[in-house]
Amino acid sequence: MIFSAPLYIKDRHCGYCNDTKSDYFALESQAKDSNGKSRGGSGDGGVGGELSTKQSIMVGSSITSMTCENYDELINQGFRRSGTFLYKSDLLRTCCRLYTIRTNMSYFKPSKKQRKAINRFIKEICPDESQLSPVVKNSFNLDRILEAQLKSTTFKIKFEPSKFSKEKFQLYKKYQVAVHNDDPSEITERSFTRFLCDSPFTGDEKRGTYDQWQSLDINNWTKETNEKRIGPTHACYYLHDKLIAISVLDFLPSGISSIYFIWDPDYAHLSLGTISGINELQMSQSLGYDWYYLGYYVEDCVKMNYKANFGGEILDVCSEVYYPMEDVKPYLQNGRLFVIGTIGETKQGSELDYEASGRTKGDTVTELNYNAAEDIFGGVDVYRKAKDEARQLLSDHDIGRSDEYKLPQVMPGLIPLSKIQQWLDVGIIGDETSIKIDMFGGVHKFLLGNLNREGRGFYIDCIRLFGLEKMKNSTMILQ
Known part of the structure; x- marks a missing residue:
């Protein structure tokens, strides 16, 4: 896959709800505060100050080249394409929750x-x-x-x-x-x-x-x-x-x-x-x-919720597994965020311990316990911890990010900073990690340790967005 620097794009206008929503919050705790300031707090890495104004937010990247197999994997991470532009929504901060929906004939019952x-x-x-x-x-x-x-x-x-x-x-x-x-x-x-x-x-x-x-x-x-x-x-x-x-x-x-x-x-x-x-x-x-992918499903949007008429499954972007729509529909009411958790699971930053659960990405899971979105994203400690983790990355590995490439420290579907820190500490990512970058009219190979702070931050953000395995076989374009 060959792609340009991911961008975090904010827009006041939303084509899904046409800016008509008064309740555009991902969590109940956010909606209960009439000032739009959640328990997450405000400032860098938080969500409180950002929610005082309704926004449509996505992370996107221009793709120069990829295979259909690449895109198949990306769809099951919550991405969609528009021409050569690849994007996914920030489900925590945007006004409309856009969920990947897929179905097949076993789910379809004609109305x-x-x-x-x-x-x-x-x-x-x-x-x-x-x-x-x-x-x-x-x-x-x-x-x-x-x-x-x-x-x-x-x-x-x-x-x-x-x-x-x-x-x-x-x-x-x-x-x-x-x-x-x-x-x-x-x-x-x-x-x-x-x-x-x-x-x-x-x-x-x-x-x-x-x-x-x-x-x-x-x-x-x-x-x-x-x-x-x-x-x-x-x-x-x-x-x-x-x-x-x-x-x-x-x-x-x-x-x-x-x-x-x-x-x-x-x-x-x-x-x-x-x-x-x-x-x-x-x-x-x-x-x-195996599947018919209908694009994005938005529970509280008439233009998008007709897709439920075809039945199917909804993607949990944090675990990258699918749940039957009938099972998760109660969690989608009022356009809320859902992240399925099992009682007793441990939290690591903005993720649950899915590796220990034995769930396989892209699979269908019919056993669910509760909506863990509030637990994972609703507390001020989550954002404070993410700030501390970002500082630790800078201190331990000299990794920083410029405003141009910066992604949120906490966002559903991004690999948490705690996982990045773990990979760096044990050497899964290290100074000898080889990176391909398209610049100055050609593709050049670099070692992570030879990049400046901004370059290392750019690479880490790409891992958080696309995943470690995909980055091993990808080329980044610097313009």
Whole structure:
């Protein structure tokens, strides 16, 4: 993976809640203080002073190159991509809690509204339903939607590389103006390309093989194929040869990741967002992918909580394991932060002792005890301790951070400073650690001990964000 310096980005405007929230706090202890000052205190490393004003906060990095396997791992750490920009939310300080959600057919139970949408869509694309298998009265057959698409003479889905075309851009602009009330003058071909066409994946993954593209033909979903598609993809929906929707997808080793869905407002009655979700769930299962990643789920945001209609699991970013949505939903009420803990577990800074628990990252865990977020992030001692740990790193290992690269001393999903200190003390990270840095027009190898204080701080922040193993095979770009 090749990436630029991570940035901690604050914005007063939030596109999820449109700045309408009055209760935007991660913890109940924060919400109870009408001044917005939590028990965490204020100042460097705390959260109290930062919460007096509603903010949307993310950590992000521009990615020059990575594999789909890299991104698969990053998604399961809570990251998402927008073009070549990789980001994750600061769940403690931002106004909306953005949780990674994934599902598969075992979780999906079509609701009455979804069944109506499916029947309406089938009638549109296959008016002569006598062509389809008969349905028992008062029953519902989900496979009928696939059969209708196979037999329709007016509807088709074309899978192709994520490349720009005038036809795609015109539909995108129409959608953004009508559905999201965007200013037409601000919607450009370049912004569309950067958002939904550009990707940081390798050339082979972008192009794909003939067998990979053939596997996506709807006629081949239920047939054995030699090769599964891996890479960025546009699924283009056509009705009477008119482009009416685009599903922007990443095909990854563990599943299909939905990036964005664009639909023609003139066809709102077809509920194309629902149809695309069901299509992609069925395709995931038929082609042998384990998961369908729906992006971020926001419990208290109408634009984002519809994803619960597909069932599934929610990622706990601190442990990097998933929990069934039904189990954790009570912890998400009012947009709160959740971190699952087990009574008797020990705390280390901003993490629980997950290594001792035997949980495996990326797995599904169905046993849960309580929401430990308040215990981990709600006390002033947590932030005082993190300040002391930062000072200790500077004292023991001459590690400091400039304002440009600085990440919070405490943040859900970052490796705690206590763990960094432990790795430095036992030599897992040391002066002889080799680092690749792209600078002055080329890639150079350095030893950690030969970097200045700022460079060492930059490297440590990258480890905290991406993880130690990923950093061993990555190149950092200094600009």
